[in-house]
Amino acid sequence: MQVNMLVNGVEVSDDIEPRLLLVHFLRENLRLTGTHWGCDTSNCGTCTVWMDGTPVKSCTVLAAMASGSEIMTVEGLATDGELDPVQQGFIEMHGLQCGFCTPGMMLSARWLLDHNPDPNEEQIREAISGQICRCTGYENIVRAVKWAAAHSQKSDTREEVGA
Amino acid sequence: MQVPAPFDYRRATSVGDAIALLQDYGPDSRVIAGGHSLLPMMRLRLARPEVLIDINHLTELDYIRVDGSFLKIGAMVRHVTLQTSHLAAEYYPIFAEAEAQIADPLVRNRGTVGGSLCQADPAEDLSAVFSALKANVVIAHRSGTRKVPISEFHTGPYTTILEADEILTEVEVPLRSNTGSAYEKVERRVGDWAIAAVGAMVRIEEGLVSEAGIGLTAVRADHFRAKEAEDSLVGRPPSTEAIAEAASLAATHCDPFADQRGPEDYKRHLVEELTKRALSRAMNRSLPEVH
Numbered sequence: 001m002q003v004n005m006l007v008n009g010v011e012v013s014d015d016i017e018p019r020l021l022l023v024h025f026l027r028e029n030l031r032l033t034g035t036h037w038g039c040d041t042s043n044c045g046t047c048t049v050w051m052d053g054t055p056v057k058s059c060t061v062l063a064a065m066a067s068g069s070e071i072m073t074v075e076g077l078a079t080d081g082e083l084d085p086v087q088q089g090f091i092e093m094h095g096l097q098c099g100f101c102t103p104g105m106m107l108s109a110r111w112l113l114d115h116n117p118d119p120n121e122e123q124i125r126e127a128i129s130g131q132i133c134r135c136t137g138y139e140n141i142v143r144a145v146k147w148a149a150a151h152s153q154k155s156d157t158r159e160e161v162g163a
Numbered sequence: 164m165q166v167p168a169p170f171d172y173r174r175a176t177s178v179g180d181a182i183a184l185l186q187d188y189g190p191d192s193r194v195i196a197g198g199h200s201l202l203p204m205m206r207l208r209l210a211r212p213e214v215l216i217d218i219n220h221l222t223e224l225d226y227i228r229v230d231g232s233f234l235k236i237g238a239m240v241r242h243v244t245l246q247t248s249h250l251a252a253e254y255y256p257i258f259a260e261a262e263a264q265i266a267d268p269l270v271r272n273r274g275t276v277g278g279s280l281c282q283a284d285p286a287e288d289l290s291a292v293f294s295a296l297k298a299n300v301v302i303a304h305r306s307g308t309r310k311v312p313i314s315e316f317h318t319g320p321y322t323t324i325l326e327a328d329e330i331l332t333e334v335e336v337p338l339r340s341n342t343g344s345a346y347e348k349v350e351r352r353v354g355d356w357a358i359a360a361v362g363a364m365v366r367i368e369e370g371l372v373s374e375a376g377i378g379l380t381a382v383r384a385d386h387f388r389a390k391e392a393e394d395s396l397v398g399r400p401p402s403t404e405a406i407a408e409a410a411s412l413a414a415t416h417c418d419p420f421a422d423q424r425g426p427e428d429y430k431r432h433l434v435e436e437l438t439k440r441a442l443s444r445a446m447n448r449s450l451p452e453v454h
């Protein structure tokens with residue numbers, strides 16, 4: 001069947017089997033391997049992408065169901081070669097070790113900061129609670145998100161009026 | 164890598180269209196809502212529908228509204244929408260409380276109210292919530308709709324009274340004055356299914372309990388309900404003794420079994436303790452002066 005979607009602002013279309021999961025469509029058909037795939041039980045959240053502005057587990061959405069939607073993957077976070085503050089925060093605060101969970105963590109973090117520019121620790125932990133990290137013990141992920149909140153030029157410009 | 168068995172995909176454009184598609188394709192077709200129960204089952208090949216009918220575009224089923232004497236919740240309302248609905252919370256704080264403990268934020272962004280009830284997982288949380296609230300479900304079929312009390316909807320683990328060509332469209336909850344509600348859940352870790360959970364609704368009129376609802380999940384209670392415990396409360400003044408008696412009845416009349424989430428006696432203990440907590444919070448909410 002034919003699917004069409006806007007992935008990181010680029011129109012894509014392809015002929016796929018209906019059973020293809022969105023995560024595999026992104027990784028294999030589009031070669032966007034930044035989105036990771038880690039479990040078969042919808043538990044780990046490393047496959048998180050935005051679908052029409054909402055973070056979802058792309059292993060639990062059919063590519064067919066996403067047809068007509070706007071998708072953002074981790075590859076869409078940087079703008080014009082400049083890292084998103086969330087990405088920079090993970091570098092500054094050592095928010096990753098093996099990096100396997102990182103794409104999903106960063107997409108949930110960006111969503112949180114877009115909706116709550118100054119989250120407290122509990123809100124950060126809640127926002128990433130659908131994701132599993134085997135390495136960091138989460139401490140540095142939380143610090144990375146806090147760093148991003150403090151250095152969010154992106155949301156600073158967006159939130160300026162209300163802030 | 165686990166991949167679902169092959170199937171055809173159709174996108175329904177209306178409730179009528181979804182029912183017509185279910186009829187065209189027969190019993191091997193299924194609707195898919197959030198897909199957060201069905202797709203994991205299909206990946207494990209525990210489910211192998213031949214045709215999937217996608218109902219995600221039926222915005223007509225995505226509403227929470229007050230209509231007459233009911234709070235009406237469309238089947239395609241996502242968990243996150245119910246969790247953050249001021250309207251739902253205004254009448255029944257149990258919704259926000261239960262939803263905050265269902266799965267994780269990512270799952271709640273996709274999973275739906277209708278999908279949760281139709282999945283009929285024995286540890287499903289909303290079944291206990293709607294059971295406590297004595298809700299009705301509205302079911303659409305080829306020639307109209309029928310309305311059924313939630314206590315008749317589930318027929319066992321993973322089974323409901325839905326016919327192959329029927330769709331759940333709405334859950335309606337009666338609006339009640341002087342009523343409080345609360346949810347108590349114990350889980351192994353954040354985002355997990357319940358070890359045991361209890362939902363309570365209590366209405367107090369002229370100093371006496373006039374209506375009580377107690378929903379239980381994950382402990383094999385008949386229809387997710389602690390009927391004997393509910394009955395024991397009605398007509399009595401709200402008191403610690405009445406609560407203790409109801410909690411003990413709830414713990415006796417469920418049938419938990421030992422699994423990786425814990426032994427039977429522990430689960431029974433949880434039912435008793437959580438019933439106490441849920442009932443007393445529900446009572447406090449219906450009568451702010453009672454503590």
Ligand SMILES: Cc1cc2nc3c(=O)[nH]c(=O)nc-3n(C[C@H](O)[C@H](O)[C@H](O)COP(=O)(O)OP(=O)(O)OC[C@H]3O[C@@H](n4cnc5c(N)ncnc54)[C@H](O)[C@@H]3O)c2cc1C
Pocket residue numbers: 041042043193194195196197198199200201202203238264265266267270273274275276277278279281282284286287288289325329330331332354355356357
């Ligand atoms: C990691 C994880 C953790 C979870 N934790 C919890 C938890 O703690 N508590 C809890 O209660 N749930 C939990 N869930 C389940 C979650 O709430 C699901 O979203 C829900 O059970 C199913 O909703 P859905 O919309 O995804 O349904 P789907 O998966 O789309 O459908 C489920 C079933 O219902 C049928 N169906 C769906 N909608 C309709 C309809 N309108 N009419 C007729 N049939 C319909 C489908 O055909 C299918 O058989 C969890 C899920 C995951 C993946």
Ligand code: FES
Pocket residue numbers: 036037038039040041042043044045046047048057058059060
């Ligand atoms: S791959 Fe683990 S939740 Fe999607």
Ligand code: FES
Pocket residue numbers: 095096097098099100101102132133134135136
């Ligand atoms: S950094 Fe290794 S899983 Fe998170």
